[in-house]
Amino acid sequence: MTPPVVLTIAGSDSGGGAGIQADLKTFAALGAFGVSVITAVTAQNTLGVTAIHPIPIDVVAAQLDAVLDDFPLAAVKVGMIGDPAVAELILDRADRLPNLVVDPVLVATSGARLAETASVAPLVAYPCLLTPNRHEAAALVGRVIETAEEMAVAADELVGRGARAVVVTGSEGAVDVLRFDGTTEVLRGEPVRTENNHGSGCTFSSAIAVRLAAGDPVPTAVRNAKSYVTAALLGGRDWRLGDGPGPLDHFVF
Numbered sequence: 001m002t003p004p005v006v007l008t009i010a011g012s013d014s015g016g017g018a019g020i021q022a023d024l025k026t027f028a029a030l031g032a033f034g035v036s037v038i039t040a041v042t043a044q045n046t047l048g049v050t051a052i053h054p055i056p057i058d059v060v061a062a063q064l065d066a067v068l069d070d071f072p073l074a075a076v077k078v079g080m081i082g083d084p085a086v087a088e089l090i091l092d093r094a095d096r097l098p099n100l101v102v103d104p105v106l107v108a109t110s111g112a113r114l115a116e117t118a119s120v121a122p123l124v125a126y127p128c129l130l131t132p133n134r135h136e137a138a139a140l141v142g143r144v145i146e147t148a149e150e151m152a153v154a155a156d157e158l159v160g161r162g163a164r165a166v167v168v169t170g171s172e173g174a175v176d177v178l179r180f181d182g183t184t185e186v187l188r189g190e191p192v193r194t195e196n197n198h199g200s201g202c203t204f205s206s207a208i209a210v211r212l213a214a215g216d217p218v219p220t221a222v223r224n225a226k227s228y229v230t231a232a233l234l235g236g237r238d239w240r241l242g243d244g245p246g247p248l249d250h251f252v253f
């Protein structure tokens, strides 16, 4: 059977654990056919980011149009965009981008700054499914977020700005908060004791996109994606693929 096509619009991670590389592995692992629009090339490994080269906007647009002109997209995941012009491009083509999941990538797990808050601002007001981690949600609402209650208030505020649904993720504690359709759901996962969490956010948002493409309602897609990330974190727990926080085992199944 022909698989559903899922698009990632994101940056390349030379270390293979996050960005486009994590997205395409997640798509393949969960049964989707992945296509990609690369917005930036990062020189990166498990220890950090040493260079960022944004792709010129006309080349980003050409990639997007090449994909749109030939593939029936079932869902789209947006990761690192780096430049407000890319956000504007996505908004301009948004009526052809179904099941839009936006991970407002601002800071890498290693702490390196990957984008300015202003670059994702135009997308935050679009009715997409937003997946900020606690720190990204804090940058978007302009205050520190620590507790699940604060995550819920921030998610509600971001829905108020136009998002269709918001999941604020809590990293190691494995507690995420979903705000959708007027209700708040606190998702309590199994906390995995691991150093290897590089790309967990990219993997989570990509898995949500695949599950939406498969027809899951939003809360089911988010729960299924969370189970997949937990399994991939468990699978890669003992891997030693670099001196810093390593990647997940995307093909754990």
Ligand SMILES: Nc1ncnc2c1ncn2[C@@H]1O[C@H](COP(=O)(O)OP(=O)(O)O)[C@@H](O)[C@H]1O
Residues within 6 Å of the ligand: 109, 132, 133, 134, 169, 170, 171, 172, 173, 174, 175, 176, 189, 190, 191, 192, 193, 194, 197, 199, 200, 201, 202, 204, 226, 229, 230, 233
């Ligand atoms: N150590 C962990 N154990 C269990 N779940 C985790 C762990 N680290 C991250 N997660 C989960 O991975 C998903 C991605 O979240 P997060 O790591 O916060 O994203 P980001 O990479 O953007 O910081 C969330 O569902 C979060 O709860």
Ligand SMILES: Cc1ncc(COP(=O)(O)O)c(N)n1
Residues within 6 Å of the ligand: 010, 011, 012, 013, 018, 019, 020, 042, 044, 079, 080, 105, 107, 108, 109, 114, 197, 198, 199, 200, 201, 202, 203
């Ligand atoms: C190119 C690129 N995109 C995104 C991330 C965020 O990774 P994480 O999922 O660990 O927050 C990254 N480190 N590099």
